[in-house]
Amino acid sequence: MPELPEVETVRRAAEATLVGRRVVALAVRNPQLRRPVDIEALKANCVGREIRGFRRRGKCLLADFGDGCVVLLHLGMSGRFHLLAPETPIGPHEHVVWMLDDGREWRFHDPRRFGLVVPIRLPPHGNGPPELASLGPEPLDPAWSGATLHCELRKTRRTVKLALLDQSVVAGLGNIYVCEALFEAGISPKRAAYRIGGARCDRLVEAVRNVLNDALEHGGTSLRDFASLDGSEGRFAVRLRVYNRESAPCPRCGERARIRRIVQQNRSTYYCPNCQT
DNA sequence: ATATTCCCCTGGAAGC
DNA sequence: TGCTTCCAGGGGAATA
Numbered sequence: 001m002p003e004l005p006e007v008e009t010v011r012r013a014a015e016a017t018l019v020g021r022r023v024v025a026l027a028v029r030n031p032q033l034r035r036p037v038d039i040e041a042l043k044a045n046c047v048g049r050e051i052r053g054f055r056r057r058g059k060c061l062l063a064d065f066g067d068g069c070v071v072l073l074h075l076g077m078s079g080r081f082h083l084l085a086p087e088t089p090i091g092p093h094e095h096v097v098w099m100l101d102d103g104r105e106w107r108f109h110d111p112r113r114f115g116l117v118v119p120i121r122l123p124p125h126g127n128g129p130p131e132l133a134s135l136g137p138e139p140l141d142p143a144w145s146g147a148t149l150h151c152e153l154r155k156t157r158r159t160v161k162l163a164l165l166d167q168s169v170v171a172g173l174g175n176i177y178v179c180e181a182l183f184e185a186g187i188s189p190k191r192a193a194y195r196i197g198g199a200r201c202d203r204l205v206e207a208v209r210n211v212l213n214d215a216l217e218h219g220g221t222s223l224r225d226f227a228s229l230d231g232s233e234g235r236f237a238v239r240l241r242v243y244n245r246e247s248a249p250c251p252r253c254g255e256r257a258r259i260r261r262i263v264q265q266n267r268s269t270y271y272c273p274n275c276q277t
Numbered sequence: 278a279t280a281t282t283c284c285c286c287t288g289g290a291a292g293c
Numbered sequence: 294t295g296c297t298t299c300c301a302g303g304g305g306a307a308t309a
Contacts, residue, residue: 006302034303034305059302076302076303077302078301078302112303174302176302221302223301224301243302268301
């Protein structure tokens with residue numbers, strides 16, 4: 001489900017509603033996520049502590065509990081957070097429950113259980129969590145440029161679609177926004193990454209930023225599972241130009257070509273064979 | 278190093 | 294109304 005715009009949407013909602021709350025208790029109903037949840041370490045990082053803030057790195061959300069206590073949260077494909085009134089009956093996929101000092105409960109809900117809840121202790125003067133060490137640049141950071149991307153892409157013989165999905169090349173893109181950005185930049189998803197020149201990398205960086213910013217303004221994309229803390233859905237799905245639009249007329253060249261779906265690395269890619277070269 | 282395939286898991290939609 | 298098959302915003306491992 002969640003790529004950078006969805007995770008950032010959740011981060012903003014969490015920041016606005018959870019900062020300052022204290023965790024009075026924590027329950028793990030099912031620790032079997034992508035990696036098993038270390039329940040004792042998670043309690044040590046959360047219980048009795050105050051939520052100080054939320055940061056985002058790529059698709060990872062980082063909840064800060066002070067004193068170097070951090071919880072890394074990843075939504076996988078189907079993860080959501082619920083912020084619920086006291087006594088709300090527990091749902092079948094609400095695997096982790098933080099009970100807050102105002103009586104409300106903050107719950108991690110993830111039917112497919114591809115998500116992550118990882119307690120982390122940061123050393124006082126150390127770097128960030130090691131889980132984040134392999135992540136590439138943030139696409140919305142001004143430091144990320146066409147030159148940076150060009151430098152990465154020329155190193156690999158993979159297709160540009162696969163390279164952009166690689167979180168060490170750039171952090172936060174997933175299947176939807178890679179397809180959308182390649183469409184906006186007019187680049188074929190089948191093109192070998194190393195064959196894309198500097199000028200087209202400039203265009204690609206701009207396209208990625210445009211698509212991400214546009215999606216952010218609309219609260220992300222909800223196709224199936226995604227919703228923010230209060231259950232509200234993203235409004236970007238209707239603005240998708242190629243993703244999930246197989247056989248539709250191309251939004252740029254109209255009837256000259258229809259959107260095509262192909263499979264790369266077992267995942268769908270949508271593109272216009274006429275506009276994207 | 279890279280491409281390919283498969284795996285983790287559940288649920289919804291589509292096809293018969 | 295079933296039942297089966299396919300598909301899904303992620304990530305990683307095993308194989309060739």
